[in-house]
Amino acid sequence: MAYFAYPQLKLGRTCSKKVQQSKFMYVKDEFTINELSEATQVEPRNIRFYIQQGVMPGPVGAGRAARYSKKHAEILRNINRWKRAGFSLERIKTLIHEDAPVDIEIRPAKLGVAEPYARVYLADGLEVHIDSARTELNSEMINKLIKSINQNYRDLSTEAKKQSSKKSR
Structure with a gap:
């Protein structure tokens, strides 16, 4: 146990x-x-x-x-x-x-090694991959992260559309 x-x-x-x-x-x-x-x-x-x-x-x-x-x-x-x-x-x-805190840059996945992860689609062409074995975030924190990314994407997308419409005038 x-x-x-x-x-x-x-x-x-x-x-x-x-x-x-x-x-x-x-x-x-x-x-x-x-x-x-x-x-x-x-x-x-x-x-x-x-x-x-x-x-x-x-x-x-x-x-x-x-x-x-x-x-x-x-x-x-x-x-x-x-x-x-x-x-x-x-x-x-x-x-x-x-004895100092360390920021870790996660290594890329190894070729030929299967590693489970969650794949979250946020928008066309935008997705987030989450490997719960490699992160210290719990599911609640992951949900907050995804919501934050999604909100930022919507804000930036709206801004990009405004800039695009200004250029076409």
Whole structure:
């Protein structure tokens, strides 16, 4: 049973009623490696590898007594996001240690790799492609974005028609 639906993982917030009923809440201060793994969808062996490579700090304690913090979960979330964006592990390590917000330029889709996405038609010749696995926007935010784009398009289209009619006079 997964405790969180990744990538909607948000620190200090619950994702659904099912999450609220689970025994594990992200508002906890400490996690075992298995809890951290389940919450972030990162295998324990990968968590250990990231620690070994110096990408993220180690836990407090050792062995079965090892405990991970919310900061570890945040780092793993960023690692996953940056990996999807095509960053190398060395670059990710640098980004984490810089501790600064990073704007990510999403890489183009790979040839021959099927990736599901939503295709929203706004007007003739205008569409938006949304890959929910690569964005941190929830469905409500995506709807707001689409409405905003649609409104801007209508405004610009009206302006273009006015300019076109002025030129033809």
